[in-house]
Amino acid sequence: MVELTLHEARARLDTGELTALALTDAFLERMAADESLHCYLTQSADLAREQAAAADERLAAGERGALLGLPIALKDVLSTEGVPTTCGSRILEGYVPPWDGTVVARLRRAGAVFLGKSNTDEFAMGSSTENSAYGPTRNPWDSTRVPGGSSGGSAAAVAADLCLAALGTDTGGSVRQPASFCGVVGLKPTYGRVSRYGLVAFASSLDQIGPLTKDVRDAALLLEAIAGADPLDSTSAPRAVPPYAEALERSELRGLRIGLPSEWFGDGLSSAVRSHVAAAVAQLEALGAELREISLPMTAYSIPIYYILAPAEASANLARYDGVRYGLRAAESPADIFDFIAQNREAGFGAEVKRRIMLGAYALSAGYQEAYYKKAQSARTLLKQEFDQTFEQVDLIAGPTTPSTAFTFGAHANDPLAMYLEDIYTIPVNLAGLPAISVPCGLADGLPVGLQLIAPAWEEERLLGAAYRYEAARGTIKR
């Protein structure tokens, strides 16, 4: 039963063929052997069984709900009342939030079952989970390879049937890239579609929570449950949330104009990924879509723009970790208050987080702010305009999610820039605030490849519909 999708499990719980508690226990039993993959940082077994029992009572009383009684995993950057939330960092080791973020609170009310908190690169900074202070997650398809990141624990947990579905967060590709590497569906909603309240901040103008699921229908169901305006997040949009799952059946690819960015199929794309994505694009055409070659020249600037803006925002957001009110306190005989804070941060943060804080502090410092931060902000405007103009000619954009399939552990050790370049096709989407999805489109030498589809802002319905039709035509991907 652990291999079920959310909607398949839903049907069985509703008919009484299966109970939430039995389903939860099946996952908890599997999770006992999670040491090998290390998808979870915390397993909340007691809470999960309590939630499952409560869901069974609600179901028995005749209540129905999309997620009632369904076991899921939460990325460990989502504030969860009573459950340790570490962000994959030593600086938050043992921190137990006294409050739920908005998305977590919505899922709790909906009766979802929280199996645990999934592994992540420290503060979601990374593309492999190698930056987790608690050790990396392994890719279920090949344990010598990374699951991607930063939501690698969530992606691997879905792929390895260690949960029905999971939530991740995507700042520069952190939902889509691990989804691609692990052969699952990963959806990054439009910036502002989902509340960020209680998502521990990395880069506030880019961060967005999104689902990692076994199929497109599940992504639609989970998005529907978490989306919507929130008075506690002033960047969440006051827009109605369409019934995404229901709309899937009405969707069609016929007549949709799909743009293929020539820059995304050029140098830097591995031949294995290229051939599978080309085959997927041909399938879209066979289903009635009209393909158009487009150009996104600003892609060449997206990595510098992102790696200036995101670290700049991070350097401000992570200033709060000082060892005073919560978190690690390691300082011994500090000379002054600055020394006290610096000692705590030196002991609590890992190398990548320090690098990005330094990069951000530099880009914002007197004398360099114009050349780096302001320059990158203006370049972001041009990049967004390029997408806006492109979407006057096409309805969707299709391309690869990642340049290559999952890489081996240590492949980019000591070369942070090489790791940053892994995000070349996902980062532009965050900078423009658009919704995008990664859908599995085949195996190259036994490793999953992802097709990325991108829609104009707020057009998740169109995005999910196209992904759904493609997925149905593609058929099952066999190991």
Added chain:
Amino acid sequence: MTLSREAVGEIASLARLQLTEEEIDRFGDQLSAILDYFDRLQALDTSGVPPTASVTGLVGVMRVDEVRLSFDQATALANAPAAEDGFFTVPAVLEDE
């Protein structure tokens, strides 16, 4: 561009990080390489282009300013590394005059 050890130390100080000697060398090399890569941005003409800080287009979002329950003292202190008599405590860093 090569960041000097002094420059790396200055950035670390701004960021309230106390780096080891080894970290100063390693981060200096890595940050220099990253900043070199960023130089390609200087080739882009952005004159007269307004900056983008947020893509939502939302401005001046307001909500009702209402009194709501917050954490009680015990809850607020539950994660404190050190607390005493209902306060967060830190090591004394001021000398008696």
